[in-house]
């Protein structure tokens with residue numbers, strides 16, 4: 175259950191597990207693991223572990239005590255048995271593209287990389303199912319399935335690098351999710367290793383599986399309930415044709431209303447994305463997609479299907495967007511132009527690297543009708559924090575990705591960027607939205623979680639976590655704020671000096 179607005183501004187915390195590595199403990203755990211994993215699967219030297227010190231949220235860094243690169247599910251299970259016995263935190267990691275610090279290492283923990291679990295096990299074109307190991311890249315599934323005229327629909331903009339294990343852990347979305355659904359709608363079955371080393375299977379390849387829907391619980395659990403070791407995904411037929419329509423607007427609020435008008439007209443686009451003027455100005459010199467540099471906002475709207483369906487839908491989209499106030503409309507004439515239209519949007523984050531030493535991309539979701547007012551508030555925050563903030567959105571889902579441009583080498587700029595991001599997320603909750611759309615909570619949004627959820631809901635989250643991982647070794651300090659932290663934030667009820675579940679193991 176959500177609560178209205180946060181009680182007070184988020185306090186600044188150092189993430190759990192950030193600190194010095196204990197060399198004696200490191201040696202003890204290394205020796206225990208050597209009995210089960212080959213030497214070339216374990217990294218302990220500081221130079222070897224440094225590449226893992228952060229993920230896409232570069233604001234926080236911590237070298238792991240050890241890195242493990244298992245090759246088999248049995249090795250993952252053996253590693254977890256050892257870590258469970260010795261009470262060592264385990265942080266799973268795919269490609270490390272998380273933007274919320276979900277794969278931030280723990281100073282007393284093992285970073286478990288799935289880089290070597292990267293095999294496509296099978297593709298069944300008749301059942302339209304692919305079975306893959308967790309370290310397989312998202313895009314690699316569609317590349318392999320293309321020979322059967324099929325593809326895997328959820329397409330995060332990081333799909334060239336991010337792994338399916340990471341997608342499951344974050345319930346990732348992408349441009350095409352407005353029509354085809356998120357990861358949770360496209361994953362049928364998951365094999366995973368529980369915190370004590372037990373192997374379990376969630377879901378099935380049948381349309382409906384019996385028992386409680388633990389698969390849905392696992393998807394989006396940010397590495398805290400189990401380590402995913404195999405995923406069965408649904409494949410869908412590649413549409414015969416796709417076209418992208420680009421619409422310009424001279425006001426962001428009008429563009430937001432146009433999105434509502436499209437959905438209201440019964441149109442479900444294959445993709446529906448928006449960029450504001452600052453984002454277009456940042457991206458166009460990089461992508462040369464032909465974006466309208468004069469527009470306050472542009473919408474990219476995709477139609478896919480048979481040529482007849484696409485022709486009809488594009489015509490209806492043009493009518494609705496024209497009536498909603500579009501000042502310019504352009505439809506991609508061929509596949510290469512369609513890809514060009516998308517290239518700018520898909521490369522918006524890397525394009526930020528051309529105009530700023532660092533960027534902090536946050537992720538919140540709001541009701542679409544509040545878009546105009548939220549963007550105006552973000553503009554006011556740019557002045558307040560002295561930082562620029564271009565905006566890109568999954569417009570169909572009301573999912574914002576403000577890109578706060580800052581300089582990580584300047585401590586003051588970093589603090590201002592963090593506070594700016596927190597204020598945006600608080601605003602998302604205030605207008606009836608949520609603190610995350612698709613990037614997860616990680617360490618980035620712990621405080622804002624306290625603002626969004628009441629203590630009963632938070633206790634339910636703790637209960638689930640405790641049921642799966644009573645020792646609390648899996649990715650501790652991520653996604654669910656500790657209760658004292660929420661008490662400090664002013665949201666959690668403290669009874670007799672004790673918060674609920676305060677006896678949960680603290681590592």
Ligand SMILES: Cc1cc2nc3c(=O)[nH]c(=O)nc-3n(C[C@H](O)[C@H](O)[C@H](O)COP(=O)(O)OP(=O)(O)OC[C@H]3O[C@@H](n4cnc5c(N)ncnc54)[C@H](O)[C@@H]3O)c2cc1C
Pocket residue numbers: 229230265266267268269270271272273275276277288308329330331332335336337338339340341342343344345346347348349396397398400401402403523524612613649652
């Ligand atoms: C340029 C860019 C664009 C992006 N665009 C999008 C987008 O459009 N949509 C979107 O949703 N996200 C997007 N992201 C965020 C990110 O790519 C996704 O969250 C992605 O799913 C992370 O996958 P990964 O393999 O990199 O996971 P990691 O970053 O390595 O890990 C992410 C989380 O998953 C856990 N995890 C990883 N593997 C496993 C496993 N096998 N078992 C259990 N837990 C595991 C980790 O512990 C961590 O909590 C973007 C990121 C970047 C850098």
